[in-house]
Amino acid sequence: MRASKRDELVREALGIFYREGFHATGMDRLAAETGISKTTMFKHFHSKEELILAVLRLRDQNFRNWLFRRMEEAGAPRAQLSAMFDALAEWFAEPGFRSCMFIKAASEYPDPHHPIHTQAAEHKRLLFLQLQKIAADAGAQDPAALARALLLLKEGAIVTAHLGHEADPAGDAKAAAEKVISAALDHPQA
Amino acid sequence: MRASKRDELVREALGIFYREGFHATGMDRLAAETGISKTTMFKHFHSKEELILAVLRLRDQNFRNWLFRRMEEAGAPRAQLSAMFDALAEWFAEPGFRSCMFIKAASEYPDPHHPIHTQAAEHKRLLFLQLQKIAADAGAQDPAALARALLLLKEGAIVTAHLGHEADPAGDAKAAAEKVISAALDHPQA
DNA sequence: CTCAAGGTGAACAGATCGGTACATATTGGA
DNA sequence: TCCAATATGTACCGATCTGTTCACCTTGAG
Structure with missing residues (x-):
């Protein structure tokens, strides 16, 4: 049971910060909603900022694990690249997506x-x-450039899914990605 | 001089909210930094939320005017579409970009x-x-789809310029946009 | 049994939050 | 000159903010 409350706090704080925002969520409310006493919270993290940093570290691991596992399921590197956008579509469709x-x-x-x-x-x-590594495995001549382009589409799709009225930003991003990918793989410009 | 203080407040609040964030900026600080008394602020806007809404309306006008004017300078509709990313590059290079x-x-x-x-x-x-209108003028077979794709790249470039380590997100977005544009214009898939 | 580690509850501190009350200028037009 | 509109300064409200203090409780290992 070592440090179990600490992990529990980080896990629950992740959800609350994600739903409500960082500034909008006070430590009192965090204590009330998690059932963990403020005393304990400040024993594990000396400030709200430290807690947020821990939350971001956890989110980073969770998200990268989830995304790249979904992508690996697609098989070949090239299929993995466009599978990223199918994974995004699933994510956007979740009711709690924010x-x-x-x-x-x-x-x-x-x-x-x-x-x-x-x-x-x-x-x-x-x-x-x-992503750059997968792009290299897929045979891209400039893996970094392809990775950058795909990340642009990913970030754009996320923002649009949250802020826009579009029906299927992940699908739009995937369609654009297909063009970028084939340009980078099928027609190496040299 | 009708309502001049009101406009002045909205204009200055725009800059402060943009730099510092909405929750992080209190009404007291706003009064201190603009030199406008809190009494006056709350006479013009009954709540912080109303002020923020006014700020967003102003920003919307300013930004759209600026962007589409920059794009029009490029001439033909097709050139305008890719000129959007040149305008973004200028914006990202401004010292205050956030x-x-x-x-x-x-x-x-x-x-x-x-x-x-x-x-x-x-x-x-x-x-x-x-953007859809310009895409139609450029002869896109599906102007809405092209506009959506270009907006994805635009949002992605903005996020990456603020959050990433990339050297030239606007340039990356432009390169990807060129492929998407020519696919939509030069090879109408029908 | 003992003792230390980890957790609890509640009260508190000082600052800041959004928002209000009130009495006092300043100003431009009728 | 007088009025109405607009702005000001200052003090205040209750709530909430991050962070602390302190006395007490539980629990598992030696």
Whole structure:
């Protein structure tokens, strides 16, 4: 049972911050909703900021594990790349979907030097690295460029799914991605 | 000088909310930084939420005017479409760039039914309508689909410019956009 | 049994939150 | 000159914010 309350707190805080926002969620409310006493919360994390950083670390692991596992199920590297957008479609369809936790974190802590902002940026960097690797396996001539293009579409789809009126942003992104992927794989421009 | 203080307040609040965030900026601080008394602020806007809505309306006008004017300078409709990403590049290069005000608003007010959230969504809808029109003028067979794809790239570029480590998200988006545009215009799939 | 680690509840601190009350200027037109 | 509109400063309200203090409870290992 070592540090079980700590993990429980991080797990529950993740859901509440995601639904309500960071500034909008006070530590008192967090204590009330999780059933964990404020005393304990501040024993594990010396500040709200530390708790948020822990939440973001957990979210980073959860999300990357989920996404890349879904992608691996598609088989060949090239299929994995477009399968990313099928996974996104599933995510968007979940009733509790409220955009990307890291985009939200960066929005609420806009200063690029703020620890929370840099931690959110780190998530995007790790996503890029894994995607770049798959792009290389798929035979892309410029894996980094392909990974960047696909990430643009992914972020755009997330924002649009949360903010727009569009019916199927993930489908739109997938359609655009297919063109970008085949341009990068089928017609190596050299 | 009718209602000049009101406009001045909205204009200054726009900058402060954009830099600091909505929840993070209190009405007291707003009064202190703008030099406008709290009494006056609450005479013009009965709540912080009303002020934020006014700020978003102003931002919507400013941004759309700026963007579409920049695009029109490019001449022909097709050139306008890719010129959007040149305009974005200029924006990202500004020292004060901190992502899109509407993405931030939606992040801080994640409930899709919240007035601030819906107002932010309205901005994206207006962007879509204008872009769709240009896509139609450019001869796209499915202007709505092309507009959606380009908006995905635009939102993705904004998020990445704010959150990522990438050197030139606008350039990446433009490159991807060129492929999508030519697929939609040069090879009508029918 | 004992003792330390981890958890609890409740009260508290000082600051800030959104928002109001009230009495006092300043100003431009009739 | 007088009035109405607009703005001001200051103090205040109750609630909530992050964070602390302290005395007490539970539990498992030696």
